[in-house]
Amino acid sequence: VKPQHKGDPPQLRVLRAEIRENDKALQSAVGDSEKAVRLREVLRSRTLLFADIRVKHAAPLASFDFVAVAEDLVRRGRADALIITGASTGTRADLAQVKALKEAYPDVAVMVGSGVDADNAEAVFQEADGCIIGTSIKYDGHVENAVDPERLAAITRFANRLAPRE
Numbered sequence: 001v002k003p004q005h006k007g008d009p010p011q012l013r014v015l016r017a018e019i020r021e022n023d024k025a026l027q028s029a030v031g032d033s034e035k036a037v038r039l040r041e042v043l044r045s046r047t048l049l050f051a052d053i054r055v056k057h058a059a060p061l062a063s064f065d066f067v068a069v070a071e072d073l074v075r076r077g078r079a080d081a082l083i084i085t086g087a088s089t090g091t092r093a094d095l096a097q098v099k100a101l102k103e104a105y106p107d108v109a110v111m112v113g114s115g116v117d118a119d120n121a122e123a124v125f126q127e128a129d130g131c132i133i134g135t136s137i138k139y140d141g142h143v144e145n146a147v148d149p150e151r152l153a154a155i156t157r158f159a160n161r162l163a164p165r166e
Contacts, residue, residue, distance in 0.1 A: 037078045051079035053097075056088055056114060066097055067104050074108055081109035083132070089143050090135035091115050098127040117141075118154035125162065 040047055051073040053066050066084075073079040082101055084093045092115030101110045109129040116124050117136035124131055137152045139145040 048080040049078060050081040050083055050111065051077055052083045052085060052113060053101075054085065056085045056091075067100060070101055070105060070108075074105060079108070081111055081129075083111045083113040084128075085113035086115045089114060090141055092120065093124075095123065095127045098124075102127060102129075116155075118151070118158055121155060121158045 036049060039045075040049070051070075053069055053073070054064070070082050073082060082105070084097050084101065085091075086093050093112045095112075098110055098112060101108075110127075112124050112128045112131040114132070114134075115136070116131040116133050121131070133155060135141055135143045137147050137155060139148040139151075141151075
């Protein structure tokens with residue numbers, strides 16, 4: 001478990017199917033998720049496990065039933081939330097997939113992990129329980145750029161409309 005970039009939250013790579021990432025075939029791996037689940041139980045931690053259905057910049061080597069993969073992640077991997085992303089950093093996720101997961105697993109949080117911006121956030125939240133925002137708040141929408149205060153303000157205004165007030 002380690003951050004990909006300085007300042008990022010830790011991520012545990014768990015693969016449930018053979019996929020191709022950056023021109024390398026990756027094998028299915030259950031061991032790391034089992035260790036994380038055991039550690040969470042031993043420590044009696046309230047840490048939540050978020051599982052990415054299909055890692056960005058990766059493609060399945062064979063036919064890929066994302067609902068079946070989700071079943072494995074929820075039942076065996078004990079994922080608390082499922083993440084649907086676009087094919088690459090900053091690309092929009094398929095909201096039909098989000099809807100299908102919500103129908104299949106109504107008690108599991110389904111998050112959108114890429115491509116959410118002020119223009120499409122309302123549509124995303126018609127289907128998803130939450131989202132992960134990064135690239136869309138950077139200058140010119142490029143991951144390597146600094147945060148653009150105007151883009152951040154636009155998405156923050158939307159989030160403030162959603163947030164319950166006491």
